[in-house]
Amino acid sequence: MMEPPQLRWAFIRKVYAIIAMQFLLTAAVAAVVVFAKPIPRFLTTGTSGLAVLIVAIILPLVILCPLIVYRKHHPCNFILLMLFTITISFTLGVVCAFTKGRIILEAALLTAVAVLGLTLYTFWAVKKGKDFSFLGPFLFASILVLIVFGIIKIFFPLGKLAHMIYGLLGAIIFCGYIVYETDKLIKSYTYDEYIMAAIDLCLDIYNFIFLVNVLSAADC
Secondary structure, X not given: OOOOHHHHHHHHHHHHHHHHHHHHHHHHHHHHHHHOXXXXXXXXXXXXXXXXXXXXXXXXXXXXXXXXXXXXXXXHHHHHHHHHHHHHHHHHHHHHHOOOHHHHHHHHHHHHHHHHHHHHHHHHHHHOOOOOOOHHHHHHHHHHHHHHHHHHHHHOOOOHHHHHHHHXXXXXXXXXXXXXXXXXXXXXXXXXOHHHXXXXXXXXXXXXXXXXXXXXXXXX
């Protein structure tokens, strides 16, 4: 990076500040979905509830497209980021509403420990001169395998063991993504790419849902 270290550290602080605000908003939206009992009840009764649920799952992907396009246009980028966070938080809230509170807490604690440990390790390793850009192709191939595995699970139920393997595979892959994206955050992103850096890291952390899969299957 041909820039002063102070500028890079200011960029890193800005990205993590945005991520912190996203998770505060996520916690608030998910809490409303979990504790407002009519919401999960509506989503599980009738075709209208199912339609809303499908729209809620698809909407973050729809918002992500203009968010990528306008990621450098302030304040449009922050407005789209807020909408993206709210919609994906609603989906996470639905998952939490139909999962035992103990399992959600365990998954959240494990995620926090993993994210903190991997982030500190990556900063230390990069300072020592290590490079993690080589992980990109392997992680991309792993995601393709995970997607195919998920499709197979939908059409051919494979039982509790396959459910646990799927969750473990997803958790391991996104641990790799946290290291990869943190490495990019330190070395690759330009200063005006703070929105994309925050989205990439947030999406990796949001995938704690794979730990929910593992813990739910183990609890059965």
